[in-house]
Amino acid sequence: MIERSEGISWARGIKVRHLESFLVLDEAGTLTEAAARLHMTQSAMSHWLAELERVAGTPLVVRGRKVQLTPAGHLLKRLAITVLGDIVRTGREMHAVAAGRVPRLNVGSVWAGIAGGLPEAVTAFQQRHADVAVSIHDGLFDDLLKGLDTRAMDAVIGVLDARAHQPQLAHHVLFDDQVSIVIGQGSKHWHSEQPLGFADVLREQWVMPPLGTLTRIQMDAYLIEQQASWLVPKAETASLAMMQALLHKGDYVGVCAESMADYMASLGLFRKVAIDSNIRFGPITVVWNREHVSATLMDFIDCLKAHVRGLPAAQVQEAPRA
Incomplete structure (x- = not known):
């Protein structure tokens, strides 16, 4: 008191x-x-x-x-x-x-969602709902998913796997993603005019996601396939900002979702390394709690679907109201 x-x-x-x-x-x-x-x-x-x-x-x-x-x-x-x-x-x-709306939405997203249309979806949503604030939280999918139970999160964008198949959860697949290998402006290969392949960077200093994350699991499987399981990363980070800083300042090779690699490459910050086969990341999915659903949340999900697919919002099939 x-x-x-x-x-x-x-x-x-x-x-x-x-x-x-x-x-x-x-x-x-x-x-x-x-x-x-x-x-x-x-x-x-x-x-x-x-x-x-x-x-x-x-x-x-x-x-x-x-x-x-x-x-x-x-x-x-x-x-x-x-x-x-x-x-x-x-x-x-x-x-x-x-008026039957919620005043705030809390949306969690892995890197892939942020690069795959989330900023555009937020902008379109707030043109419809000027009085609704949207809080964006990035982080590991496991941590964000827990927020759906406590109402700390209204929706979470991550990779569809067993974690999203809980009875109280509903989901909608947004797009399929791959894993990419990238370099930044700090790499000695940055200004090379020749195509850059996996063999060119195999013995460089690597920055990878932490052990146990889906991107790292998929990347480790690829290294085994390429008989390069001996590769040990020089740095591990779950922070995109830290990986970007390392690739910009130092001679490193990074690993991230292809959607993020393409986005950063469009800004002139990353350059993708060509690889012989796709490293599947998985379907990027928006997940929400069936028990905490609202019309405002579903409007947001419709905007997300529209901008991921590149369609006008009026042409998007509504997500299931489960």
Whole structure:
């Protein structure tokens, strides 16, 4: 329980109107202009300010041709911005709930989903639902999937496997992905005009996903097939940002989903290494909890399907409402 103290009790006399008026005064710069904006007399404005300073227990402005905030005034301004911002956001969220929508979606995604149309889907979704915030969380599929049970996540994008076939979960396949081998601008091969193959980078310094991740499992299987199981990575990371930094700054070879490799190559950040056979990554799938479904979530999934397939949203077949 919060203890009663001067740090809390002083604020009981402050109303939302006080905070709104104080921000108007700070912006207007004079009591006269602030009174005009608030449709008050200057005398009433002065009385209101004196009352607010009495509640605060300290001067909030230095009066003159133009009012200046005191240190305490700056603190109250910070409080006003925070409180009024929270009130506006909560109002929008309550309006969304009253209209049968959710005010926020939490979407988890592996790298492949982020490169495979997720940013475009978020943009299209928010053109329809301007009052719905979307929080994007990237990470390992296992960790993100757990959030569907606790409602920390509304939907998760990852690779379809046994983990997505739980009774309470529904899913929709978005696209099929492969594993790619890439280099960055730090590689000695970056400026080579010759086609770059697996044999050219086999004995280089490799950056791979951690052991146990699907990308690493598929890559290790490929190395066995190529009789290169002796290869030990110099660095392991589940962070795309870290892998990108290593490939940009140092002479490394990286491993990632082909969708991400293609996306980074389009930005001039990665160059793909040609390999003789496909290293299958798996079908990239959006997963959600049947028990926590909402119309807003399904609208988002429809946008995701549209932008992954490259179709206008109106032409997309709706995902199952299971």
